[in-house]
Amino acid sequence: MTMWYLTEDRAAILSSVREFTEKEVAPAALETDRSGEFPLTLFRRAGELGLLGITVPEEYGGLGADQTTQALVLEEIARSLPVLTVAMGAHSLLAGGLIDMLGTPAQKKEYLLPAASGEIILACGSTEAVGGDNQAEFSTRAVPDGDAWVLNGGKVLISNIGVADVYVVVAVTADHVDPVTKAGLSAFLVPAGTPGLGVGRPERKLGWHGSATGSLSFTGCRVPKENLLGPLGGCLQAMFVSATAEFLSCGPVSLGIAEGAYAMALAHSLQREQQGQSLFDRFQVTRHKLVRMYGEIESLRALVYSTYAERDRGGLCLAEGRLLKVKGAEVAEYVAREAIQLYGGLGTVVDTGVERYWRDAKVMAIGGASVEALMDVIAALVKRQHT
Ligand SMILES: Cc1cc2nc3c(=O)[nH]c(=O)nc-3n(C[C@H](O)[C@H](O)[C@H](O)COP(=O)(O)OP(=O)(O)OC[C@H]3O[C@@H](n4cnc5c(N)ncnc54)[C@H](O)[C@@H]3O)c2cc1C
Structure with a gap:
């Protein structure tokens, strides 16, 4: 290609x-x-x-x-x-x-x-126990107190916890958050070690082992006034754009996952013998599976790089970025699942190193935003483009 x-x-x-x-x-x-x-x-x-x-x-x-x-x-x-x-x-x-x-x-x-330069590590804390998308129901609050903001509440499923030096934390700064515009949410810079900031233990997860995902708690956590990041009550637009960048990135990440699994499956099919022939030469079904996997990978590659080209031309790609996450997760999961199948019993053995691609692909469909929630956002954006 x-x-x-x-x-x-x-x-x-x-x-x-x-x-x-x-x-x-x-x-x-x-x-x-x-x-x-x-x-x-x-x-x-x-x-x-x-x-x-x-x-x-x-x-x-x-x-x-x-x-x-x-x-x-x-x-x-x-x-x-x-x-x-x-x-x-x-x-x-x-x-x-x-x-x-x-x-x-x-x-x-x-x-x-x-x-x-990697001298400090950052994390972004938005999700709460009420759900990733329910910002209107967030309960982490920041209130002004003299020359400080005082945060109380908690976040869940936050990546890079424990290793992060600074957390960008989304908190409610109004009486209520507008359920449509989400006005009333603000972002704060909370350095690790700030009194009142509690950092949980990393969760044991299906995939993404090593991403240090867990909870944060805020109990009278005081940060200086100047740690407010952006306009008071108006960080949602920027969150939407930074989330788009993250969703976009799921395209190439999923592509990489699919390619990693496919490369292993192809090498194994060419090398393992059954009745004097490689699996590849012996079974038509093996060849056809590999061709379908290859086709899905190349289709995803075309979608990823045409979308990124549009981003480089200045396009926001709000719908396409989300589509990359949805399509990417689908392709990565499919290819990785088939790779396990082509490996047979060895595919189920952790030390073989192929099944981890499927576990990582599965989490791609949820971490950051579940694909189902994104579909509705894509639908609204597509409708807006055509009305
Ligand atoms: C490994 C990992 C890392 C993460 N890292 C971060 C991070 O760094 N920072 C951060 O802020 N968050 C992070 N998250 C949280 C992540 O954004 C949320 O898990 C995700 O948005 C889904 O929210 P939820 O878990 O509350 O699921 P829920 O909102 O409870 O949703 C459960 C299921 O309900 C369905 N559903 C929910 N909403 C809708 C909808 N609107 N339309 C249709 N169906 C819907 C979907 O099937 C969904 O999978 C991470 C999550 C994981 C798993």
Whole structure:
């Protein structure tokens, strides 16, 4: 397949990422999945290589590269260790994206600059026990008190907990949150170690082992007034845009997951013999499965890179970005499931390293937003485009 989007600049970055993934990421993949420990060394290395600030302007320590470059990097890393891209996404796209859009120049200098190099780690705390999408019912509140904001409440299922140095936290700052516009929500910068901030233990999850997902609690947690990020009561628009960037990123991440699983399945089918022939040569059903997997991967690749090209032309891609998450999760899950099947019994053995792709793909359909919730948003956006 021609990679029409591979310009000279992008190819140069991709080649250094490939070296990083082959020499450092891939060898650590199985152990990260097994231990469930946050891949801190790899994360810091990604920072050193500039991979945590690909689209961040150079004045804030980033590479100042385009969105397509970001997609290429995520795809490449996800082929061997998807969870590293998840940690990168929560850091650079969710939390970093909000600071980039809402931050004052001083806040960007203080937080974006060290985040782009991996010196500090960011997390974004929005979801509450009432549900990811029910912001109107959020109960984490921030009230002004002298020269501070005081936060009370809690968040659940937040990525990068424990390892994060700074949490971007969404809290209610009005009497009530408008159920339609969601006005009344504000974002705050809460450094780790702030008295009153409680950090839970990472949950044991089906997939994304090592992404350190868990709860946060706020009990009289005081942050200085200047830690308000963006307009009082009006962070939702930026959240919508940063969420779009995160949904977009699920396209290349899912593509990487599918490619990783497919590569293993193809190699196994060519190598394992049954009655004197490889599985590939012996069974038509094996060949056909592989062709369907290949077809789904190439269709997803076309969708991912045409959407990212549109982003690079300045398009917001609000609907298409969400579609990438929906379609990406579908393709990754399908390909990874078939890869397990083609492996037979060995496919069910954790140490083989193929079933983890399916577990990671499954979480893709929920983490950040469930695909069902996104479908309704896509439908509303599509309707708006045509009326
Ligand atoms: C591994 C992981 C990492 C995460 N990291 C973060 C993070 O860093 N920061 C953060 O703020 N949050 C994070 N989340 C939370 C995530 O955004 C939510 O889990 C997600 O939005 C779904 O919300 P919920 O879990 O409350 O499910 P619920 O809202 O309870 O939904 C349950 C199910 O109901 C259905 N459903 C819900 N709403 C709708 C709807 N509107 N339309 C149709 N069907 C619907 C879907 O089938 C959905 O799967 C993470 C979650 C996971 C699993």
